[in-house]
Amino acid sequence: MSEAVLILKEVGKTYTSSSEKLTILKNISFSVEAGKIVVITGESGSGKSTLLNLIGGLDTPSYGTIEAGRYQVDALREEELTIYRRNVLGLVFQFHYLLREFTALENVMLPARIAGNSRSEAREKAEALIADVGLSDRREHYPSSLSGGERQRIAVARALVGEPLLILADEPTGNLDEGNSRMVEDLLFSVVRKHGKTLILVTHDSQLAQRGDQHYNLHNGELLCV
Amino acid sequence: MRIKVSLLIAGRYLKSAGAGGCLRRIRGAILSVALSLIPLIVVMEVSDGMIQGITARYLELGTYHLQAVAGRDIEMTESGFPRLEELPGVSLAVRERQGVALAYSREGRGGVTIRAVPHDIWEKDAGLRTYMEIRAGAFDLSTADSAVVGAEIAARLRVQPGDRIKVLTTRSFSAESLMPRVSTFIVRGVVSTGYQELDKLWIYIPLERGDRIMSRQTSRQIIGIKIDEPFGPLSALSWELRGILPQGFRLFTWNELEYAQYMSFQTTRYLLVFIMALIICVAAVNIFSSLVMIQIEKREEIAILKSLGMSGAEISGVFIFLGLIVGCVGTFLGVASGLAISVSINQIIAAVETCVNGARDFLRGLLFLPGAERVRIFNPDFYLEHIPITVNLRDLALAAGFSLLVALLAAWIPSRGAGKIRPLEVLRRH
Known part of the structure; x- marks a missing residue:
């Protein structure tokens, strides 16, 4: 049995406003082994994205602990969270969020440059990943001249360039048509498997869930193993 | 902190034109820095030139x-006149006697x-x-009865070269008694210093005649000294001169003698510069x-960059660089334009x-109006006809430096704001 790269213990998230207390996540506990693909499904508003945000250090849990690699995420300060995101995570969002001032290649290079790779090193990695997502001929194009599917494929390459321990994908095909969705899904799974990465994918597409190594369903803030 | 990444992103923001691009805003900021610097440079250089020009004329x-x-x-x-001209750095030392009088025609x-000055002072x-x-x-001033008068006095007395004027001076023989003395002079020349207030006061006569008509009790005896570098440091030469001068002499530098006027000019200049x-x-x-x-427009990108692992300090660095670039380019353009003007x-x-x-x-011609005196921006009776400009590198x-500092300070607050953006808040809204 391989080592767990992510361990959540009794994690909960509650938002408190002046009038009410809203519980999003209740006592979530699970662990993910290195190289596995975990798919979390659930209805809209079930807390899937909140769970990913907690793992990604973009939000803090109300209680419980999250361990990713050698980091205890819930206890990290802002500067430490920056290092955690830089060294451990690769993020793919529902929207591609590519920087409009950078070419596809430069967008992919960016996390590697942020992580301190030299320009040539970052370029080499980015070119290989762009080749993996089948967009070598489009690498010098700006996001504005790429299709929706191409942008999302570039976003997948960008998530992998920093050689992260953990890739978090939040509805990565949510904005795409069916044809593009399938293509990006196939690509995401194949690239992640090729590079032996750990993926946590959040989706409301139960069909997609079948392709993962582990499948969880979030319902009423509780995580159920399917 | 990875400065290279901050620089890379700042550079791209600078290049991004079109809708949502930063270039238009950056260009506007650069232009405003350049335009604001031009008057400062012009005021500093021109006022310096004017003050030095006016001061030099007085000196x-x-x-x-x-x-x-x-x-x-x-x-x-x-x-008994000490040979000050032999000192290195001293170009002229002349004896002069000054006194008040009533001149009439x-x-x-x-x-x-x-x-009363040496007859060959002009040479x-x-x-x-x-x-x-x-x-x-x-x-x-070659003859004892020669006088050279200021233009304003000549106009007041209505005299011109060849006319006679009389000068009433006083001589004192004891503490209580004053003896009036009338001397006649022939006007040899009418001169102008460029300043009305001086032109209506000064009459030059030969020194020997001045010694006769003005006593030491009713006049002021000086040695006027001119040196090679009047606007340079004067203290070393002053000390040397003080060592040579006989007892009873007091030495004053030009900025001590013209202190009030010089300070008045300088104060006006400081006020303008301020x-x-x-x-x-x-x-x-x-x-x-x-x-x-830019920070508001790029909130989403900043959030993404932070989620990709950029630190708040690195994001702030992007804005500091933008401010610095605005400051540097604007300052360069402003200084160059100001200097050219x-x-x-x-x-x-x-x-x-x-x-x-x-x-x-043209308008007078159209309206058949008679001609009038030429309009002068600076009245030559009070100002210089030509402003001497010497570029002051220190100023x-x-x-x-001030412009760059202000640009950096102006970038400081937005940079801190950008560094504090929380990715989740922005991405959740999207």
Whole structure:
């Protein structure tokens, strides 16, 4: 049995406003082994994205602990969270969020440059990943001249360039048509498997869930193993 | 902190044109810094030139660069006159006796200052020749009855070269008694210093005659000293001169003698520079608002960059670099333009005068109005006809440094704001 790269213990998230207390996540506990693909499904508003945000250090849990690699995420300060995101995570969002001032290649290079790779090193990695997502001929194009599917494929390459321990994908095909969705899904799974990465994918597409190594369903803030 | 990444992103923001691009805002901020710096540079350089020009005129015509003033009990003679000209750095040392008198002619009269100077001062004193304008006759003090009068006195007494004037001086033989003495002079020349207040006071006569008609009790005896570097440091030479001068002499530098006037000029200059510096502060508001707008427009990108692992300090660095680039480019353009205007200020003034007078003459011609005196931006009776401009690198460096500092301070607040953006808040909204 391989080592767990992510361990959540009794994690909960509650938002408190002046009038009410809203519980999003209740006592979530699970662990993910290195190289596995975990798919979390659930209805809209079930807390899937909140769970990913907690793992990604973009939000803090109300209680419980999250361990990713050698980091205890819930206890990290802002500067430490920056290092955690830089060294451990690769993020793919529902929207591609590519920087409009950078070419596809430069967008992919960016996390590697942020992580301190030299320009040539970052370029080499980015070119290989762009080749993996089948967009070598489009690498010098700006996001504005790429299709929706191409942008999302570039976003997948960008998530992998920093050689992260953990890739978090939040509805990565949510904005795409069916044809593009399938293509990006196939690509995401194949690239992640090729590079032996750990993926946590959040989706409301139960069909997609079948392709993962582990499948969880979030319902009423509780995580159920399917 | 990875400065290279911050620089890379700042560089891209600078290049991004079109809708949502930063270039337009950055260009506006650069332009505002450049435009705000121009008046400051022009004021600094031109006022410096004007002050130095006006001061130099005063020094060369009246104050000298240094003055050794004899005590009341000393009667200076030509033989007892110390040989100051032999000192290195001293270009001229002349004896002068000054006193007040009443000058009159058949046509008018007025209080004057008699300046009794060596008869060959015109030949010896290059500064005098440079700044003194001979309106009529010559600066001729070759005979004992010669006088050279200021243009305003000549106009008041209605005299011209060849006319006679009388001068009433007093001689004191004891503490209680004053003896009036009337002396007659022939006007050899009418001169102008460029300043009305001096032209209505000064009458030059030969030194030997001055010694006779003015006693030491009713006059002031000085040694006027001119040196090679009047605007350089004077203290070393002053000490040397003080060592040579006989007892009873007091030495004054030009900035001690003209302290009030010089300080008045300097205070006016400081005030102007202060006001102009405020304009740079206004430009800083422009930098601030431009960077705040960029920060708002790029919130989403900043959030993504932070989620990709960029730190708050690195994000702040992007905005600091933007501010620095705005400051550097704006300062360079502002200093270059300001300098170009400063060194051409005389030509610009002349061109403006030509345009104004041309337009006025044209309108007068159209309306069949009679001609009028030419419009002058600076009245030559009170100001310099030509403003001497010498580029002051220290002042330029100070202005550029101030502008850069202000640009950096203006970038500081938006940069901190950008560094504090929380990715989740932005991405959740999207």
